Amino acid sequence: MFSDRRLVALLTISRREIRRILRIWVQTILPPAISMTLYFIIFGNLIGPRIGTMDGFSYMDFIAPGIIMMAIINNSYANVVSSFFGAKFQKHIEEMLVAPVPNIIILLGFISGGVSRGLMVGCAVTIVALFFTDLKVYSLMIVITVVLLTSILFSLGGLINAIFAKKFDDISIIPTFVLTPLIYLGGVFYSINLLPEFWQKVSSFNPILYMVNAFRYGMLGVSDIDIGQAFLIIILFIIILGIFSLMLLNRGTGIKT
């Protein structure tokens, strides 16, 4: 698919992104691990026993997959939006633009960074979760696939946000006002079967619901929605956002004069 030169360029961007994540691990890895620990303590340990079981599992077991997925979504998005906007802001994105690096390689390079951080944080939160509950894995294949696809999807989201961002405020608006409400209403802490029928239908328009449930299915073997439908929606979003991102890069939106 890629020539040797393009592969070297892709590996260079990926390596640079991973170095960045590790260089500032106090900002990239540690905070999500701490905040997710608090979720486990408050919702799992303190409130969970009073709630009882959900879909046949203890509340702690039920929310653990959702919390891991929440960390993956937030961090894959945050990595690309901050890294790409930082490159724009400091103008070192020009290093790539003057070189014969095709836009698809730039896109894949930044996605690889987002996926890497999603995986690193996902692993850190999973380790934290093991202190609170015995994590089960119903299907490792589904778990890995959902994690990869979700982090790819939100990396693309972060990239689009960064392309349009003109100032630092612009990179926090979407996570605060769009992403966080969607995650919290996406079935991380509850089963949508608990909602009235109308709100169940409203929730079905929330794409994060499909990712959380697909991941929960991989871990526990239970889901509020059809797993095939979940994969279809995730892949569909990846294709749409992928094409849109590439189109923006080809037009030079936000990066060329």
Place this chain on the structure above:
Amino acid sequence: MKSLSVENLTKVYANGLKALKGISLDVNEGDFFALLGPNGAGKSTTIGIISSLVNKTSGTIRVFDYNTDTHFDDAKRCIGIVPQEINFNQFETCLEVVMNQGGYYGIRHGLALQRSKQYLGQLGLWDRRHDVSRTLSGGLKRRLMIARALIHEPRLLILDEPTAGVDVELRRSMWDFLTGLNQCGTTIVLTTHYLEEAERLCKNIAIIDHGLIIENTSMRGLLDKLNKETYILETRDVIPKSTMINDYSMRVVDNYCMEIDVEKARGLNTLYAELSRQNIEVLAMRAKSNRLEELFLSLVENDKPRENENVL
């Protein structure tokens, strides 16, 4: 062969500003070419388009016969860019900055490291390769950008004001480095506000103003256009107020200093003879201003009426 060929290049910004109004210029292989112009003349826009950081409105650019519209990768591989503003990741080390750029050009790690050592070494940065780049001084940051631009060994190096804000010593060592590079066959296109720099380094020159090329010739040819130069003379004894030098316009600046206008056709020999005849002993003599500067100012001054045409 032409290193760079620009034909009818235009750029109209979204706000209607016509930055380039159809410029054409050729740079031959091996040339050291100066692209001069006042602030906002269109130099950086031209370089931005050549380096693909700015989208052109119309026109054609060829780099070593590669059309940038159709042979994008080949053209880019031939060009090295040293931009006006610092544009590397200031959180990376010097070595990382250069190595990453090599990676973007598809250069494998071993070769990139070898070249990094070569160019960082030549530019006096190898000992500081592990320093975070933001800790470098302004001059060293510019050197780092030159090393980065050379990592893929481009045949055409474009430098946009590389010595701006650089101290004299560093500037002169940079001149020597660039001269050596040019002598080894690299074509160099330079924009600068230091006209002494352009005069000293460049063989050919284009002057751009208000988005148009107003002069495109050899440095020699351009300097030949200068008809008159003003020299400042310092004398050993007090200059009598009544001093007159035949056929030369002169002004006494102070007791030991005078300015004399010398027309090119007349030359300096008769001036020396006249000074000797009047027993005026000259201790030092220097041009009042840089020759190129005089020409540049007169050309740009002549171009002023176009100023109001800038906005659509």
